[in-house]
Amino acid sequence: MKHPWLTSLLFLTSTLVSSENAVVQAQLADDAIRQKEAARVEMLRRITPSVVCVMSADAQGGGSGVLISADGYAISNYHVTGGTGPGLKCGLSDGKIYDAVLVGIDPTGDVALIKLLGRDDFSYASPGDSETVQVGQEVVALGNPFLLAADFTPTVTYGIVSGTHRYQYPSGTFLEYTDCIQIDASINPGNSGGPLFDIEGRWIGINGRASFEKRGRVNTGAAYAISVRQVLLFVDHLRSGLIADHGRTEFTLETSSDGRVVVQQISEVSEARRRGLSPQDEVLTFAGRAISSANDFQNILGIFPEGTRLPITWRNRDGVQTATIRLKPLHAFAKAPELPGQRKPPKQGDPRNPEEPPAPGLLPEQAPEPEVPEAVKALFEVRDGFANYAFNRMEKERSLKPLFAHIQSPSGEGAWILEVATEKGDSGELVISQEGAALTIGEKTWAIEASNQKPEDDVSMMPGLLAASLQWHRLLNRREEGFDDIVAFGSTIHLPTQKRFRQIVTREGIRTARWYFDDSSPFPAALDVEISEGVDEARIVFDGWTSGDIPHPGRIGTVLPTEEVVWLKVLKASKKQEGAGAQ
Amino acid sequence: MKPFFATTNPLVLVSVMLFAAWPTSFAAAAIRNTQADEVPQQTLTDVIESQEPMVVKLFGAGVGNLDSYGSGILISEQGHVLTVWNHLINTGYLTAVTNEGRRYEVKVAGTSAAHDIAVLKLQSRDDEVFQFISPETFSDADAGDSVLAFSNMFHVATGNEPVSVVHGVISVRTPLEATQGRWVFPVRTEVLLIDAITNNSGAAGGLLTTEDGTPVGLIGREIRHKISNTWVNYAVPLSTLKPVVLNLLAGKKVESAPAETDEQAMISDQLLTSRFGITMLPNVVERTPAYVDAIVPGSTASSSGLRRGDLIVLVDDTIITCITDFQKQMAARRSGSRIVLTVNRNQQLETVTIKVP
Numbered sequence: 001m002k003h004p005w006l007t008s009l010l011f012l013t014s015t016l017v018s019s020e021n022a023v024v025q026a027q028l029a030d031d032a033i034r035q036k037e038a039a040r041v042e043m044l045r046r047i048t049p050s051v052v053c054v055m056s057a058d059a060q061g062g063g064s065g066v067l068i069s070a071d072g073y074a075i076s077n078y079h080v081t082g083g084t085g086p087g088l089k090c091g092l093s094d095g096k097i098y099d100a101v102l103v104g105i106d107p108t109g110d111v112a113l114i115k116l117l118g119r120d121d122f123s124y125a126s127p128g129d130s131e132t133v134q135v136g137q138e139v140v141a142l143g144n145p146f147l148l149a150a151d152f153t154p155t156v157t158y159g160i161v162s163g164t165h166r167y168q169y170p171s172g173t174f175l176e177y178t179d180c181i182q183i184d185a186s187i188n189p190g191n192s193g194g195p196l197f198d199i200e201g202r203w204i205g206i207n208g209r210a211s212f213e214k215r216g217r218v219n220t221g222a223a224y225a226i227s228v229r230q231v232l233l234f235v236d237h238l239r240s241g242l243i244a245d246h247g248r249t250e251f252t253l254e255t256s257s258d259g260r261v262v263v264q265q266i267s268e269v270s271e272a273r274r275r276g277l278s279p280q281d282e283v284l285t286f287a288g289r290a291i292s293s294a295n296d297f298q299n300i301l302g303i304f305p306e307g308t309r310l311p312i313t314w315r316n317r318d319g320v321q322t323a324t325i326r327l328k329p330l331h332a333f334a335k336a337p338e339l340p341g342q343r344k345p346p347k348q349g350d351p352r353n354p355e356e357p358p359a360p361g362l363l364p365e366q367a368p369e370p371e372v373p374e375a376v377k378a379l380f381e382v383r384d385g386f387a388n389y390a391f392n393r394m395e396k397e398r399s400l401k402p403l404f405a406h407i408q409s410p411s412g413e414g415a416w417i418l419e420v421a422t423e424k425g426d427s428g429e430l431v432i433s434q435e436g437a438a439l440t441i442g443e444k445t446w447a448i449e450a451s452n453q454k455p456e457d458d459v460s461m462m463p464g465l466l467a468a469s470l471q472w473h474r475l476l477n478r479r480e481e482g483f484d485d486i487v488a489f490g491s492t493i494h495l496p497t498q499k500r501f502r503q504i505v506t507r508e509g510i511r512t513a514r515w516y517f518d519d520s521s522p523f524p525a526a527l528d529v530e531i532s533e534g535v536d537e538a539r540i541v542f543d544g545w546t547s548g549d550i551p552h553p554g555r556i557g558t559v560l561p562t563e564e565v566v567w568l569k570v571l572k573a574s575k576k577q578e579g580a581g582a583q
Numbered sequence: 584m585k586p587f588f589a590t591t592n593p594l595v596l597v598s599v600m601l602f603a604a605w606p607t608s609f610a611a612a613a614i615r616n617t618q619a620d621e622v623p624q625q626t627l628t629d630v631i632e633s634q635e636p637m638v639v640k641l642f643g644a645g646v647g648n649l650d651s652y653g654s655g656i657l658i659s660e661q662g663h664v665l666t667v668w669n670h671l672i673n674t675g676y677l678t679a680v681t682n683e684g685r686r687y688e689v690k691v692a693g694t695s696a697a698h699d700i701a702v703l704k705l706q707s708r709d710d711e712v713f714q715f716i717s718p719e720t721f722s723d724a725d726a727g728d729s730v731l732a733f734s735n736m737f738h739v740a741t742g743n744e745p746v747s748v749v750h751g752v753i754s755v756r757t758p759l760e761a762t763q764g765r766w767v768f769p770v771r772t773e774v775l776l777i778d779a780i781t782n783n784s785g786a787a788g789g790l791l792t793t794e795d796g797t798p799v800g801l802i803g804r805e806i807r808h809k810i811s812n813t814w815v816n817y818a819v820p821l822s823t824l825k826p827v828v829l830n831l832l833a834g835k836k837v838e839s840a841p842a843e844t845d846e847q848a849m850i851s852d853q854l855l856t857s858r859f860g861i862t863m864l865p866n867v868v869e870r871t872p873a874y875v876d877a878i879v880p881g882s883t884a885s886s887s888g889l890r891r892g893d894l895i896v897l898v899d900d901t902i903i904t905c906i907t908d909f910q911k912q913m914a915a916r917r918s919g920s921r922i923v924l925t926v927n928r929n930q931q932l933e934t935v936t937i938k939v940p
Contacts, residue, residue, distance in 0.1 A: 135628060136628035137627075163747050166744075168739075182747060184748075184749035215780075220780050221779055221780035293684060295742045
């Protein structure tokens, strides 16, 4: 079948064909094309209501966005929404303007999450799989180039995928487009933040960047969309009101002269180093993708949030090695960073922009300070490290409220005594209190003090078990009071379970713990504790919680660096009345 | 090339008018083949995947603000590459990177100024072979044909990744009157004008195929039409180039660098930089004002006090109205003589004296 951009041409020329057979053939082609066109029209009718015209509250400019949920969450570009000021105005194809609140931002990835207010039945886009996108595939970009539509009906531009897994360097500062989709559909000022759809109407990207040059800031046939895969990896972080951060590794790579990707430098205190990764080792895969250049690595690294644990394989003298490593924070922005060339009121007749003279009458002399509606104010709270702390509060409650509701009477005092058994059938006792934790199996006892946790004292065949036990004892016993800080931290794929969980991160002294929750249980499914710099995390998985006087899991698994799990069965739990503590 | 972000403010509305000038003459469209059963069954993705390995990315030295990268088409198993004979080829240092990231030094094997092409040879090992498009398969295309343009535009694909591809339709076949500064597009026969933006930075030397992958055009330079002054998206038909390329491959004809045709001798851009340490703005319009774009540190120009941004208005007593004037004057000076340059610097006239090295 002819490619659809020939639609009109085929129609024009089909009458020129003389042979009767050819006429029939052409008619068949026409029918196929008409059907395809009708399907396209129908697809656009279906997806159009999800497209948002995003306007900054100061009316200085705008861009586009796409609704992703019925209750009004919408994705746009960070360089459209900016990071300051809670209020935005959003136009939909119904012609109406909605108030919206800024929820979360990912400055490095140039993504922002906003929430449109006033309805709970918004039309929204369904994501496709951007990993399967192929060069040559047809795509449509929807948005509001040049803010053309006064009634907010989005403009549709059509094109093909020009390249996949493209890397676009940080533009001057921090905005980095990794693993993005290159398209030749027209992308112009105002398209930013708008959705890219495949020809079936599945949302596959966010159009945010284009190569502009001598022709001015208009389409050149080279534009870039952030993959929906990356957006979805961050969306729960954004929902948590965070200034989401990307990750870095504690080693650098280079492509050697013979084309291998080898470790250049590596931090001596890094997790990867503890797993045995060394300079000159050849990195083979990262996050499940084959690495054939140092750029490949940067490209895949860039799509993950800070704190994600990812698998890596490499080759050294002894053969192929595997491990998992956790990404460190890349920028750790406390406040929303300023955008390059952040919109400022244009000066009259700026000599540096002779081709873009100011258009008198289009801009107010002095933009009035926008008034923030009460509904928006109520959903906005300022705090360092957050785009909007009000949403973090909500996400935190979503995980912790059901948990605390299941703990009947936190004692605050007293030790727990758990009767346990190893996989081999050896029985023993795990004692946990505020002062310390100890495990006795047969003749052997391991014990650590809460105030001076020495990893070498922890259980040798279940490293980190006691340190992690102190954390869950603390959470169940002392709730929020037990920690210096608790934040909701989006969601992540938890290793080794391979399931997506909501993350709650707690901090207590130098110890940071990640708790993994989902809707199947009020209790955490797993727990990773960073005890201190340069020491392996204590990683624990829980199985089969029993609520009651002392809520406890039926099994506690210790995750080894190899991702194998060593289980300890919990047979019974009781409370020691006084003089509790470790031996 | 600088990446910018596609936010808008109302000022940008003025740019919309640029669209009106783009060639989109659908009216002239005609299609050679409308029979459904003759259309190949392969998808566009298949076609693109089969053609991407044929295009190499070229990296060299830029001149002024002109690009330091380009594109080329592999045309022999041994690694001959067809490209446009532009500034990139003349800079003397060139690397080619293949689809899968192999990197080669490049030598110029032959050129034709009349066709604006160069044939390069990758400095590969004798036993290395390349996927290539045989010049024997170079074909013709006409207005209305759907085409794909493969190129290293904006050097998006720097490493072991395929070049970019954009789609479009051939708008018209027509002779092209276009210029780039004082340079005049030399091909007098018809070229293919395309309704998509194919001639971006670095796209020159890229491959134009029909939607079934038939090679039909060599993507040309970034040039403007002589009359409308708009940027032209064009490709030289490969059918036109076929005999020339076959000749060059056979080593039969090698032309020297295009002659500087002006009646008076001019100092070249390169010599002005290497000898005096002065780089002027790219000479891209008919009479580009003689602005200094860069000064090489430690050069004669640098010690004379000449600065970036100076507009040269006099060489001794001769009025300079454009870069070409300046290049002619500088070519006429003997080694050891002194030249007094009068420059406009921040709306003040100042003089600097340069000793000719």
